[in-house]
Amino acid sequence: MAVDTYRPIWRDLIASKKAMFGLAIIATLTITSIFAGSIAYQSPEKMDIVSTFHAPGTAFLLGTDNYGRDVLSRLIYGGRVSIIVGVGAAVLGVILGIPLGLFSGYFGGLADNIISRFLEVIMPFPTILIAILITFAAGASQWTVIVAIGIVLMPFFARLVRGNVYSIKENQFVEAARGVGSSHLRIVFVHILPHCGAPVIIMASLCVAFSILTEAALSFLGLGVPPPTPTWGGDLQAGIKYLEFAPWVTLSPGFAIMLSVLGFNLFGDGLRDALHTEQSFIY
Protein backbone atom coordinates (compact mmCIF):
# COMPACT_ATOMS: atom_id res chain seq x y z
CA MET A 1 0.00 0.00 0.00
CA ALA A 2 1.63 3.14 1.23
CA VAL A 3 5.18 1.79 1.30
CA ASP A 4 5.94 1.09 -2.33
CA THR A 5 4.35 4.29 -3.57
CA TYR A 6 6.47 6.46 -1.33
CA ARG A 7 8.53 8.16 -4.03
CA PRO A 8 5.71 9.20 -6.35
CA ILE A 9 3.81 10.68 -3.41
CA TRP A 10 6.79 12.82 -2.63
CA ARG A 11 7.02 13.95 -6.23
CA ASP A 12 3.30 14.65 -6.41
CA LEU A 13 3.60 16.73 -3.31
CA ILE A 14 6.44 18.82 -4.70
CA ALA A 15 4.62 19.22 -8.00
CA SER A 16 1.50 20.42 -6.23
CA LYS A 17 1.45 24.21 -6.29
CA LYS A 18 -1.10 24.16 -3.53
CA ALA A 19 1.04 22.16 -1.14
CA MET A 20 4.19 24.12 -1.91
CA PHE A 21 2.47 27.47 -1.49
CA GLY A 22 1.13 26.24 1.84
CA LEU A 23 4.55 24.99 2.85
CA ALA A 24 6.08 28.36 1.99
CA ILE A 25 3.62 30.12 4.30
CA ILE A 26 4.24 27.58 7.07
CA ALA A 27 8.01 27.95 6.69
CA THR A 28 7.83 31.75 6.79
CA LEU A 29 5.66 31.64 9.88
CA THR A 30 7.93 29.14 11.62
CA ILE A 31 11.13 31.00 10.84
CA THR A 32 9.82 34.39 11.90
CA SER A 33 8.49 32.85 15.13
CA ILE A 34 11.77 31.15 16.01
CA PHE A 35 13.90 34.19 15.23
CA ALA A 36 11.33 36.73 16.44
CA GLY A 37 13.93 38.29 18.73
CA SER A 38 16.22 39.22 15.85
CA ILE A 39 13.64 39.87 13.15
CA ALA A 40 11.32 42.19 15.05
CA TYR A 41 13.09 45.55 15.17
CA GLN A 42 11.30 46.63 18.31
CA SER A 43 9.99 45.02 21.49
CA PRO A 44 6.30 44.13 21.07
CA GLU A 45 5.55 45.65 24.45
CA LYS A 46 7.45 48.90 24.04
CA MET A 47 4.97 51.74 24.39
CA ASP A 48 5.52 55.18 22.93
CA ILE A 49 2.88 57.75 23.80
CA VAL A 50 4.21 60.22 21.22
CA SER A 51 3.71 57.97 18.23
CA THR A 52 0.30 56.38 18.79
CA PHE A 53 -1.72 55.39 15.71
CA HIS A 54 1.12 55.96 13.30
CA ALA A 55 -0.05 54.98 9.84
CA PRO A 56 1.99 52.26 8.13
CA GLY A 57 5.09 53.80 6.60
CA THR A 58 8.86 53.71 6.67
CA ALA A 59 9.18 54.36 10.41
CA PHE A 60 6.69 51.65 11.34
CA LEU A 61 6.09 49.22 8.51
CA LEU A 62 2.60 48.27 9.67
CA GLY A 63 1.94 51.32 11.84
CA THR A 64 1.44 51.56 15.58
CA ASP A 65 -1.49 50.92 17.91
CA ASN A 66 -3.19 52.94 20.65
CA TYR A 67 -0.17 52.63 22.96
CA GLY A 68 2.29 53.43 20.21
CA ARG A 69 3.41 49.81 20.03
CA ASP A 70 4.76 48.61 16.72
CA VAL A 71 2.11 46.44 15.00
CA LEU A 72 4.61 44.44 12.94
CA SER A 73 6.70 43.52 15.98
CA ARG A 74 3.58 42.44 17.83
CA LEU A 75 2.57 40.43 14.79
CA ILE A 76 5.89 38.60 14.73
CA TYR A 77 5.76 37.78 18.42
CA GLY A 78 2.06 36.92 18.26
CA GLY A 79 2.92 34.34 15.61
CA ARG A 80 4.84 32.45 18.27
CA VAL A 81 1.72 31.85 20.33
CA SER A 82 -0.26 30.87 17.25
CA ILE A 83 2.23 28.34 15.96
CA ILE A 84 3.04 26.86 19.38
CA VAL A 85 -0.62 26.47 20.25
CA GLY A 86 -1.51 25.30 16.73
CA VAL A 87 1.14 22.60 16.50
CA GLY A 88 1.01 21.74 20.21
CA ALA A 89 -2.73 21.17 20.21
CA ALA A 90 -2.60 19.06 17.04
CA VAL A 91 0.20 16.93 18.51
CA LEU A 92 -1.75 16.50 21.73
CA GLY A 93 -4.84 15.56 19.74
CA VAL A 94 -2.75 12.90 17.94
CA ILE A 95 -1.27 11.58 21.19
CA LEU A 96 -4.67 11.32 22.87
CA GLY A 97 -6.70 10.26 19.89
CA ILE A 98 -4.53 7.56 18.31
CA PRO A 99 -4.43 5.11 21.26
CA LEU A 100 -8.16 5.52 21.72
CA GLY A 101 -8.83 4.88 18.05
CA LEU A 102 -6.40 1.95 17.89
CA PHE A 103 -7.87 0.34 20.96
CA SER A 104 -11.45 0.84 19.92
CA GLY A 105 -10.89 -0.24 16.32
CA TYR A 106 -8.68 -3.24 17.06
CA PHE A 107 -10.60 -4.87 19.87
CA GLY A 108 -14.09 -3.81 18.85
CA GLY A 109 -16.93 -5.07 20.99
CA LEU A 110 -18.41 -3.29 23.94
CA ALA A 111 -15.48 -0.93 24.59
CA ASP A 112 -15.59 0.16 20.96
CA ASN A 113 -19.32 0.71 21.21
CA ILE A 114 -19.00 2.87 24.29
CA ILE A 115 -16.09 4.89 22.92
CA SER A 116 -17.79 5.45 19.57
CA ARG A 117 -21.05 6.55 21.16
CA PHE A 118 -19.16 8.91 23.44
CA LEU A 119 -17.22 10.45 20.54
CA GLU A 120 -20.38 10.70 18.47
CA VAL A 121 -22.03 12.69 21.22
CA ILE A 122 -19.23 15.16 21.92
CA MET A 123 -18.00 15.64 18.37
CA PRO A 124 -20.68 17.93 17.05
CA PHE A 125 -20.82 19.97 20.25
CA PRO A 126 -19.53 23.50 19.59
CA THR A 127 -15.76 23.07 19.86
CA ILE A 128 -15.17 26.66 20.87
CA LEU A 129 -17.53 26.17 23.80
CA ILE A 130 -15.65 23.13 25.08
CA ALA A 131 -12.37 25.01 24.67
CA ILE A 132 -13.80 28.01 26.53
CA LEU A 133 -14.95 25.84 29.42
CA ILE A 134 -11.64 24.00 29.74
CA THR A 135 -9.51 27.15 29.65
CA PHE A 136 -11.90 28.75 32.10
CA ALA A 137 -11.76 25.78 34.47
CA ALA A 138 -7.99 25.45 34.31
CA GLY A 139 -7.10 29.15 34.17
CA ALA A 140 -5.97 30.77 30.93
CA SER A 141 -2.35 30.30 29.89
CA GLN A 142 -0.57 29.09 26.78
CA TRP A 143 -0.48 25.54 28.13
CA THR A 144 -4.12 25.33 29.14
CA VAL A 145 -5.12 26.65 25.73
CA ILE A 146 -3.06 23.87 24.12
CA VAL A 147 -4.66 21.27 26.40
CA ALA A 148 -8.15 22.62 25.77
CA ILE A 149 -7.84 22.57 21.98
CA GLY A 150 -5.98 19.25 22.06
CA ILE A 151 -8.84 17.64 23.93
CA VAL A 152 -11.30 19.10 21.44
CA LEU A 153 -9.28 17.61 18.58
CA MET A 154 -8.88 14.18 20.17
CA PRO A 155 -12.16 12.69 18.86
CA PHE A 156 -11.31 13.60 15.26
CA PHE A 157 -8.13 11.51 15.39
CA ALA A 158 -9.76 8.73 17.36
CA ARG A 159 -12.55 8.38 14.81
CA LEU A 160 -10.19 8.57 11.89
CA VAL A 161 -7.80 5.94 13.26
CA ARG A 162 -10.64 3.67 14.35
CA GLY A 163 -12.09 3.66 10.86
CA ASN A 164 -8.72 2.87 9.32
CA VAL A 165 -7.91 0.13 11.82
CA TYR A 166 -11.22 -1.51 11.04
CA SER A 167 -10.23 -2.11 7.45
CA ILE A 168 -6.52 -2.68 8.04
CA LYS A 169 -7.00 -5.42 10.59
CA GLU A 170 -8.75 -7.58 7.99
CA ASN A 171 -5.52 -7.79 5.97
CA GLN A 172 -3.57 -11.02 5.70
CA PHE A 173 -0.39 -9.57 7.13
CA VAL A 174 -2.23 -8.97 10.40
CA GLU A 175 -3.43 -12.55 10.36
CA ALA A 176 0.13 -13.68 9.63
CA ALA A 177 1.49 -11.64 12.52
CA ARG A 178 -1.07 -13.20 14.78
CA GLY A 179 -0.14 -16.60 13.42
CA VAL A 180 3.53 -16.26 14.34
CA GLY A 181 2.48 -15.34 17.85
CA SER A 182 2.90 -11.55 17.95
CA SER A 183 1.30 -9.86 20.91
CA HIS A 184 -1.67 -7.55 20.43
CA LEU A 185 0.51 -4.61 21.36
CA ARG A 186 3.07 -5.49 18.70
CA ILE A 187 0.44 -6.05 16.03
CA VAL A 188 -1.23 -2.74 16.77
CA PHE A 189 1.88 -0.60 16.93
CA VAL A 190 4.20 -2.32 14.45
CA HIS A 191 1.81 -3.65 11.83
CA ILE A 192 -1.30 -1.51 11.96
CA LEU A 193 -0.24 1.96 13.12
CA PRO A 194 2.17 2.70 10.23
CA HIS A 195 -0.69 2.25 7.78
CA CYS A 196 -2.62 5.03 9.49
CA GLY A 197 0.27 7.45 8.95
CA ALA A 198 -0.92 9.20 5.81
CA PRO A 199 -4.46 10.03 6.90
CA VAL A 200 -3.24 11.10 10.32
CA ILE A 201 -0.68 13.48 8.81
CA ILE A 202 -3.30 15.04 6.54
CA MET A 203 -5.68 15.39 9.44
CA ALA A 204 -2.94 16.85 11.63
CA SER A 205 -2.15 19.54 9.09
CA LEU A 206 -5.80 20.53 8.87
CA CYS A 207 -6.03 20.40 12.66
CA VAL A 208 -3.16 22.85 13.08
CA ALA A 209 -5.15 25.25 10.93
CA PHE A 210 -8.20 24.63 13.06
CA SER A 211 -6.23 25.13 16.29
CA ILE A 212 -4.82 28.45 15.12
CA LEU A 213 -8.36 29.59 14.35
CA THR A 214 -9.63 28.42 17.73
CA GLU A 215 -6.75 30.00 19.61
CA ALA A 216 -7.40 33.28 17.81
CA ALA A 217 -11.09 33.05 18.68
CA LEU A 218 -10.31 32.40 22.34
CA SER A 219 -7.93 35.36 22.45
CA PHE A 220 -10.51 37.46 20.65
CA LEU A 221 -13.01 36.66 23.40
CA GLY A 222 -10.39 37.55 26.02
CA LEU A 223 -10.23 33.96 27.25
CA GLY A 224 -6.99 32.88 25.64
CA VAL A 225 -3.36 33.52 26.52
CA PRO A 226 -3.61 36.59 28.77
CA PRO A 227 -1.86 39.91 28.06
CA PRO A 228 0.81 41.29 27.95
CA THR A 229 1.75 38.36 25.67
CA PRO A 230 0.81 39.55 22.19
CA THR A 231 -1.71 37.31 20.42
CA TRP A 232 -3.25 37.87 17.00
CA GLY A 233 -6.80 37.40 18.22
CA GLY A 234 -6.29 39.71 21.20
CA ASP A 235 -4.67 42.43 19.09
CA LEU A 236 -7.46 42.22 16.54
CA GLN A 237 -10.07 42.60 19.26
CA ALA A 238 -8.24 45.56 20.81
CA GLY A 239 -8.11 47.26 17.42
CA ILE A 240 -11.84 47.09 16.68
CA LYS A 241 -12.50 50.26 18.69
CA TYR A 242 -10.18 52.22 16.43
CA LEU A 243 -11.24 50.52 13.21
CA GLU A 244 -12.43 53.70 11.58
CA PHE A 245 -9.24 55.74 11.79
CA ALA A 246 -6.59 53.06 12.41
CA PRO A 247 -7.76 49.98 10.50
CA TRP A 248 -4.21 48.58 10.26
CA VAL A 249 -4.29 47.66 13.96
CA THR A 250 -7.16 45.25 13.24
CA LEU A 251 -6.43 44.21 9.69
CA SER A 252 -2.78 43.18 10.18
CA PRO A 253 -3.39 40.44 12.75
CA GLY A 254 -6.51 39.41 10.82
CA PHE A 255 -4.51 38.81 7.65
CA ALA A 256 -1.85 37.05 9.68
CA ILE A 257 -4.41 34.62 11.09
CA MET A 258 -6.00 34.05 7.73
CA LEU A 259 -2.71 33.48 5.91
CA SER A 260 -1.32 31.00 8.40
CA VAL A 261 -4.57 29.06 8.58
CA LEU A 262 -4.64 29.10 4.79
CA GLY A 263 -1.07 27.78 4.74
CA PHE A 264 -1.87 24.71 6.79
CA ASN A 265 -5.14 24.11 4.95
CA LEU A 266 -3.38 24.34 1.58
CA PHE A 267 -0.66 21.97 2.69
CA GLY A 268 -3.14 19.44 4.06
CA ASP A 269 -5.23 19.73 0.93
CA GLY A 270 -2.22 19.31 -1.36
CA LEU A 271 -1.04 16.33 0.65
CA ARG A 272 -4.44 14.73 0.32
CA ASP A 273 -4.41 15.22 -3.44
CA ALA A 274 -0.90 13.73 -3.62
CA LEU A 275 -2.00 10.68 -1.67
CA HIS A 276 -5.15 10.33 -3.75
CA THR A 277 -7.32 9.78 -0.71
CA GLU A 278 -10.73 11.15 0.01
CA GLN A 279 -10.77 12.80 3.36
CA SER A 280 -12.91 15.74 4.15
CA PHE A 281 -12.19 18.86 6.11
CA ILE A 282 -12.78 18.61 9.79
CA TYR A 283 -14.92 21.73 9.93
Place this chain on the structure above:
Amino acid sequence: MVILKRILFAFVLLFVVSGVVFFLMHSLPGDPILMWLGAEYNPALYAQLKAHYGLDKPLIQQYLIWLKNMLQGDLGKSLLSHTPILEEIMRRIPITLELILFAMIFSVALGMATGIFSALHRDRFIDHFSLSFTLFGISMPEFFFGAILMLFFALFWRVFPPSGYVNLSESWSANLHHMVMPALALGFPRSAVICRMMRSSLLEVFGKNYIRTAIAKGLRTQDVLLGHALKNAMITVVTVIGLQVGYLVGGSIIVEKLFVIPGIGSFGINAIVSRDYPGIQGFILVVAFFFVFSNFLVDLSYLYLDPRIRYGSRGRKQ
Protein backbone atom coordinates in the same frame (compact mmCIF):
# COMPACT_ATOMS: atom_id res chain seq x y z
CA MET B 1 -40.30 3.87 16.23
CA VAL B 2 -37.01 5.33 15.03
CA ILE B 3 -38.28 8.78 16.01
CA LEU B 4 -39.26 7.65 19.49
CA LYS B 5 -35.82 6.15 20.01
CA ARG B 6 -34.22 9.40 18.91
CA ILE B 7 -36.37 11.45 21.28
CA LEU B 8 -35.46 9.17 24.15
CA PHE B 9 -31.78 9.42 23.25
CA ALA B 10 -32.05 13.23 23.17
CA PHE B 11 -33.49 13.31 26.67
CA VAL B 12 -30.83 10.99 28.05
CA LEU B 13 -28.19 13.17 26.43
CA LEU B 14 -29.57 16.34 27.97
CA PHE B 15 -29.69 14.68 31.35
CA VAL B 16 -26.06 13.58 31.08
CA VAL B 17 -24.93 17.02 29.90
CA SER B 18 -26.71 18.70 32.80
CA GLY B 19 -25.01 16.37 35.29
CA VAL B 20 -21.55 16.84 33.79
CA VAL B 21 -21.94 20.60 33.73
CA PHE B 22 -23.18 20.75 37.30
CA PHE B 23 -20.38 18.69 38.75
CA LEU B 24 -17.77 20.40 36.60
CA MET B 25 -18.90 23.81 37.79
CA HIS B 26 -18.90 22.76 41.41
CA SER B 27 -15.51 21.11 41.31
CA LEU B 28 -13.79 24.24 40.05
CA PRO B 29 -11.34 25.96 42.31
CA GLY B 30 -12.48 29.36 43.54
CA ASP B 31 -15.45 30.12 45.74
CA PRO B 32 -17.94 32.42 44.02
CA ILE B 33 -19.28 33.78 47.32
CA LEU B 34 -15.80 34.57 48.54
CA MET B 35 -14.97 36.29 45.29
CA TRP B 36 -18.22 38.13 45.29
CA LEU B 37 -17.83 39.40 48.86
CA GLY B 38 -14.26 40.46 48.25
CA ALA B 39 -13.07 42.94 50.85
CA GLU B 40 -16.39 42.90 52.69
CA TYR B 41 -15.75 39.38 53.92
CA ASN B 42 -16.97 38.40 57.37
CA PRO B 43 -17.65 34.81 58.55
CA ALA B 44 -21.28 35.35 59.60
CA LEU B 45 -22.30 36.96 56.34
CA TYR B 46 -20.38 34.33 54.42
CA ALA B 47 -22.21 31.48 56.18
CA GLN B 48 -25.53 33.21 55.71
CA LEU B 49 -25.00 33.70 52.01
CA LYS B 50 -23.80 30.13 51.58
CA ALA B 51 -26.95 28.88 53.24
CA HIS B 52 -29.06 31.30 51.22
CA TYR B 53 -27.80 29.91 47.91
CA GLY B 54 -27.90 26.35 49.26
CA LEU B 55 -24.16 25.95 48.77
CA ASP B 56 -23.64 24.50 52.26
CA LYS B 57 -25.49 21.26 51.48
CA PRO B 58 -23.78 18.10 50.18
CA LEU B 59 -23.07 18.23 46.47
CA ILE B 60 -25.43 15.37 45.58
CA GLN B 61 -28.27 17.09 47.39
CA GLN B 62 -27.46 20.35 45.66
CA TYR B 63 -27.60 18.57 42.34
CA LEU B 64 -30.97 16.98 43.09
CA ILE B 65 -32.40 20.32 44.14
CA TRP B 66 -31.01 21.94 41.04
CA LEU B 67 -32.42 19.15 38.87
CA LYS B 68 -35.85 19.42 40.46
CA ASN B 69 -35.89 23.18 40.01
CA MET B 70 -34.69 22.86 36.46
CA LEU B 71 -37.49 20.47 35.58
CA GLN B 72 -39.90 23.04 36.97
CA GLY B 73 -38.36 25.66 34.72
CA ASP B 74 -36.31 27.38 37.40
CA LEU B 75 -32.64 27.74 36.53
CA GLY B 76 -31.85 29.76 39.63
CA LYS B 77 -30.85 33.37 39.99
CA SER B 78 -27.79 35.02 38.58
CA LEU B 79 -25.18 35.70 41.25
CA LEU B 80 -24.41 38.84 39.34
CA SER B 81 -27.66 40.59 38.60
CA HIS B 82 -29.93 38.60 40.97
CA THR B 83 -32.47 38.20 38.19
CA PRO B 84 -33.91 34.79 37.30
CA ILE B 85 -31.65 33.18 34.72
CA LEU B 86 -34.41 31.58 32.71
CA GLU B 87 -36.07 34.95 32.20
CA GLU B 88 -32.81 36.50 31.05
CA ILE B 89 -32.13 33.60 28.71
CA MET B 90 -35.64 33.60 27.27
CA ARG B 91 -35.25 37.28 26.50
CA ARG B 92 -31.98 36.67 24.68
CA ILE B 93 -32.79 33.44 22.84
CA PRO B 94 -34.79 35.03 19.99
CA ILE B 95 -31.87 37.35 19.26
CA THR B 96 -29.31 34.57 18.89
CA LEU B 97 -31.82 32.37 17.10
CA GLU B 98 -32.47 35.09 14.56
CA LEU B 99 -28.75 35.54 13.97
CA ILE B 100 -28.16 31.81 13.54
CA LEU B 101 -31.18 31.40 11.31
CA PHE B 102 -30.13 34.19 8.94
CA ALA B 103 -26.56 32.92 8.89
CA MET B 104 -27.83 29.43 8.16
CA ILE B 105 -30.06 30.56 5.30
CA PHE B 106 -27.23 32.59 3.82
CA SER B 107 -24.63 29.86 4.12
CA VAL B 108 -26.88 27.10 2.80
CA ALA B 109 -28.04 29.21 -0.13
CA LEU B 110 -24.57 30.39 -1.10
CA GLY B 111 -22.89 27.07 -0.36
CA MET B 112 -25.36 24.94 -2.28
CA ALA B 113 -25.52 27.30 -5.25
CA THR B 114 -21.75 27.51 -5.65
CA GLY B 115 -21.36 23.80 -4.95
CA ILE B 116 -23.86 22.81 -7.63
CA PHE B 117 -22.38 25.29 -10.06
CA SER B 118 -18.90 23.97 -9.38
CA ALA B 119 -19.94 20.36 -9.85
CA LEU B 120 -21.67 21.13 -13.14
CA HIS B 121 -18.52 22.81 -14.44
CA ARG B 122 -16.08 20.32 -13.06
CA ASP B 123 -12.40 21.10 -13.68
CA ARG B 124 -13.18 24.24 -15.61
CA PHE B 125 -11.78 27.58 -14.58
CA ILE B 126 -14.91 28.50 -12.63
CA ASP B 127 -14.65 25.28 -10.61
CA HIS B 128 -11.03 25.91 -9.65
CA PHE B 129 -11.88 29.49 -8.86
CA SER B 130 -14.70 28.53 -6.50
CA LEU B 131 -12.57 25.85 -4.87
CA SER B 132 -9.80 28.32 -4.08
CA PHE B 133 -12.45 30.67 -2.85
CA THR B 134 -13.74 28.06 -0.42
CA LEU B 135 -10.20 27.59 0.90
CA PHE B 136 -10.18 31.27 1.76
CA GLY B 137 -13.61 30.92 3.34
CA ILE B 138 -12.50 28.02 5.51
CA SER B 139 -9.38 29.89 6.59
CA MET B 140 -11.25 33.07 7.44
CA PRO B 141 -12.15 33.61 11.09
CA GLU B 142 -15.67 34.99 11.58
CA PHE B 143 -14.39 37.96 13.52
CA PHE B 144 -11.93 39.00 10.82
CA PHE B 145 -14.49 38.75 8.04
CA GLY B 146 -16.90 40.65 10.29
CA ALA B 147 -14.30 43.36 10.91
CA ILE B 148 -13.72 43.75 7.16
CA LEU B 149 -17.48 44.03 6.55
CA MET B 150 -17.70 46.54 9.36
CA LEU B 151 -14.85 48.61 7.98
CA PHE B 152 -16.24 48.87 4.46
CA PHE B 153 -20.01 48.66 4.81
CA ALA B 154 -20.42 50.49 8.09
CA LEU B 155 -17.51 52.89 8.45
CA PHE B 156 -16.54 53.78 4.87
CA TRP B 157 -19.77 53.50 2.90
CA ARG B 158 -22.19 53.68 5.83
CA VAL B 159 -24.64 51.19 4.34
CA PHE B 160 -25.21 49.28 7.59
CA PRO B 161 -24.93 50.28 11.23
CA PRO B 162 -21.57 49.16 12.67
CA SER B 163 -22.94 47.37 15.73
CA GLY B 164 -25.83 47.00 18.14
CA TYR B 165 -29.24 45.46 18.01
CA VAL B 166 -32.79 46.73 17.60
CA ASN B 167 -35.67 44.65 18.86
CA LEU B 168 -37.97 43.20 16.24
CA SER B 169 -41.00 44.66 18.02
CA GLU B 170 -39.56 48.17 17.84
CA SER B 171 -38.81 48.25 14.16
CA TRP B 172 -38.45 45.26 11.89
CA SER B 173 -36.59 47.16 9.22
CA ALA B 174 -33.99 48.44 11.69
CA ASN B 175 -33.77 44.95 13.13
CA LEU B 176 -32.97 43.44 9.73
CA HIS B 177 -30.61 46.29 8.96
CA HIS B 178 -28.59 45.49 12.07
CA MET B 179 -28.60 41.76 11.36
CA VAL B 180 -27.20 41.76 7.82
CA MET B 181 -23.49 42.05 8.60
CA PRO B 182 -23.43 39.72 11.62
CA ALA B 183 -25.31 37.06 9.64
CA LEU B 184 -22.92 37.40 6.69
CA ALA B 185 -19.88 37.21 8.98
CA LEU B 186 -21.22 34.13 10.71
CA GLY B 187 -22.47 32.40 7.58
CA PHE B 188 -19.63 32.98 5.15
CA PRO B 189 -17.08 30.46 6.50
CA ARG B 190 -19.87 27.89 6.83
CA SER B 191 -20.93 28.38 3.21
CA ALA B 192 -17.44 27.38 2.12
CA VAL B 193 -17.76 24.04 3.91
CA ILE B 194 -21.23 23.41 2.49
CA CYS B 195 -20.02 24.30 -1.01
CA ARG B 196 -17.20 21.73 -0.86
CA MET B 197 -19.51 19.06 0.43
CA MET B 198 -22.22 19.81 -2.11
CA ARG B 199 -19.71 19.63 -4.95
CA SER B 200 -18.06 16.37 -3.95
CA SER B 201 -21.34 14.70 -3.04
CA LEU B 202 -22.93 15.74 -6.32
CA LEU B 203 -19.91 14.55 -8.31
CA GLU B 204 -20.18 11.17 -6.61
CA VAL B 205 -23.85 10.90 -7.56
CA PHE B 206 -23.08 11.98 -11.13
CA GLY B 207 -20.96 8.86 -11.46
CA LYS B 208 -23.88 6.56 -10.72
CA ASN B 209 -25.60 4.46 -13.33
CA TYR B 210 -29.05 5.94 -12.86
CA ILE B 211 -27.69 9.36 -13.74
CA ARG B 212 -26.14 7.98 -16.90
CA THR B 213 -29.50 6.44 -17.72
CA ALA B 214 -31.25 9.72 -17.09
CA ILE B 215 -28.84 11.56 -19.37
CA ALA B 216 -29.04 8.82 -21.98
CA LYS B 217 -32.79 9.04 -22.19
CA GLY B 218 -32.38 12.68 -23.11
CA LEU B 219 -33.33 14.60 -20.00
CA ARG B 220 -32.15 18.15 -19.78
CA THR B 221 -29.37 18.96 -17.30
CA GLN B 222 -31.71 20.72 -14.90
CA ASP B 223 -34.13 17.77 -14.92
CA VAL B 224 -31.35 15.32 -14.18
CA LEU B 225 -30.13 17.61 -11.44
CA LEU B 226 -33.46 18.37 -9.81
CA GLY B 227 -35.20 15.07 -10.46
CA HIS B 228 -32.43 12.57 -9.85
CA ALA B 229 -29.15 13.87 -8.53
CA LEU B 230 -29.93 16.52 -5.97
CA LYS B 231 -32.03 14.55 -3.52
CA ASN B 232 -29.52 11.73 -3.39
CA ALA B 233 -26.62 14.11 -3.01
CA MET B 234 -28.43 15.93 -0.23
CA ILE B 235 -28.02 13.15 2.35
CA THR B 236 -24.36 13.87 2.97
CA VAL B 237 -24.92 17.59 2.60
CA VAL B 238 -27.65 17.56 5.24
CA THR B 239 -25.27 15.80 7.64
CA VAL B 240 -22.72 18.52 7.05
CA ILE B 241 -25.34 21.25 7.43
CA GLY B 242 -26.32 19.64 10.73
CA LEU B 243 -22.69 19.68 11.84
CA GLN B 244 -22.48 23.35 10.93
CA VAL B 245 -25.07 24.14 13.59
CA GLY B 246 -22.44 23.50 16.23
CA TYR B 247 -20.07 25.92 14.55
CA LEU B 248 -22.83 28.46 14.09
CA VAL B 249 -23.65 28.31 17.79
CA GLY B 250 -19.97 28.64 18.68
CA GLY B 251 -19.45 31.35 16.09
CA SER B 252 -22.47 33.29 17.32
CA ILE B 253 -20.63 33.84 20.61
CA ILE B 254 -17.81 35.49 18.68
CA VAL B 255 -19.98 37.45 16.29
CA GLU B 256 -22.15 38.70 19.14
CA LYS B 257 -19.06 40.05 20.83
CA LEU B 258 -17.82 41.72 17.65
CA PHE B 259 -21.12 43.39 16.78
CA VAL B 260 -22.23 43.97 20.39
CA ILE B 261 -25.41 41.91 20.10
CA PRO B 262 -27.14 41.08 23.41
CA GLY B 263 -27.70 37.40 22.67
CA ILE B 264 -27.06 34.12 24.46
CA GLY B 265 -23.38 34.18 23.58
CA SER B 266 -22.64 37.49 25.23
CA PHE B 267 -24.65 36.34 28.24
CA GLY B 268 -22.50 33.22 28.46
CA ILE B 269 -19.22 35.09 28.12
CA ASN B 270 -20.30 37.57 30.80
CA ALA B 271 -21.25 34.72 33.09
CA ILE B 272 -17.93 32.97 32.49
CA VAL B 273 -15.80 36.06 33.02
CA SER B 274 -17.57 36.93 36.28
CA ARG B 275 -17.76 33.31 37.51
CA ASP B 276 -21.53 33.41 37.74
CA TYR B 277 -22.00 29.64 38.17
CA PRO B 278 -25.78 29.43 37.83
CA GLY B 279 -25.47 31.65 34.77
CA ILE B 280 -22.84 29.40 33.19
CA GLN B 281 -24.93 26.30 33.91
CA GLY B 282 -27.99 27.88 32.37
CA PHE B 283 -26.01 28.99 29.35
CA ILE B 284 -24.51 25.57 28.66
CA LEU B 285 -27.81 23.86 29.21
CA VAL B 286 -29.55 26.11 26.72
CA VAL B 287 -26.82 25.59 24.14
CA ALA B 288 -26.97 21.82 24.70
CA PHE B 289 -30.73 21.82 24.37
CA PHE B 290 -30.60 23.81 21.16
CA PHE B 291 -27.98 21.51 19.91
CA VAL B 292 -29.73 18.24 20.71
CA PHE B 293 -32.89 19.64 19.15
CA SER B 294 -31.16 20.60 15.91
CA ASN B 295 -29.51 17.18 15.67
CA PHE B 296 -32.93 15.70 16.10
CA LEU B 297 -34.17 17.78 13.17
CA VAL B 298 -31.26 16.53 11.07
CA ASP B 299 -32.21 12.96 11.94
CA LEU B 300 -35.78 13.66 10.91
CA SER B 301 -34.63 15.00 7.58
CA TYR B 302 -32.75 11.74 6.96
CA LEU B 303 -36.05 9.94 7.31
CA TYR B 304 -37.44 12.12 4.57
CA LEU B 305 -34.42 11.87 2.29
CA ASP B 306 -33.62 8.19 2.67
CA PRO B 307 -36.54 5.73 2.82
CA ARG B 308 -34.16 2.92 3.79
CA ILE B 309 -33.80 4.52 7.21
CA ARG B 310 -37.54 5.08 7.47
CA TYR B 311 -38.25 1.39 7.11
CA GLY B 312 -35.56 0.44 9.58
CA SER B 313 -33.34 -1.56 7.23
CA ARG B 314 -29.65 -1.17 7.81
CA GLY B 315 -28.95 1.11 4.92
CA ARG B 316 -27.23 3.84 6.83
CA LYS B 317 -23.51 4.28 6.72
CA GLN B 318 -21.56 3.88 9.92
